[in-house]
Amino acid sequence: xxxxxxxxxxxxxxxxxxxxxxxMQAVDPxxxxxxxxxxxKIRKGSIIVLVAAGTGWTWGATVLQRIS
Numbered sequence: 001x002x003x004x005x006x007x008x009x010x011x012x013x014x015x016x017x018x019x020x021x022x023x024m025q026a027v028d029p030x031x032x033x034x035x036x037x038x039x040x041k042i043r044k045g046s047i048i049v050l051v052a053a054g055t056g057w058t059w060g061a062t063v064l065q066r067i068s
Contacts, residue, residue, distance in 0.1 A: 028052055
């Protein structure tokens with residue numbers, strides 16, 4: 001995770017890692033969004049990047065922007 005953040009130029013304090021919850025398949029991005037919202041990391045105009053990797057070669061990425 002730290003390597004990906006470094007490559008993207010994103011500091012660790014702007015990320016969410018589910019170390020307290022573990023991997024929960026499709027729930028991971030939704031929980032991450034909720035945790036980020038609760039911790040004040042997402043504000044109006046924020047650009048949010050969700051990156052996920054699963055077992056084997058599965059992966060996914062989504063970019064969102066909060067408009068309100």
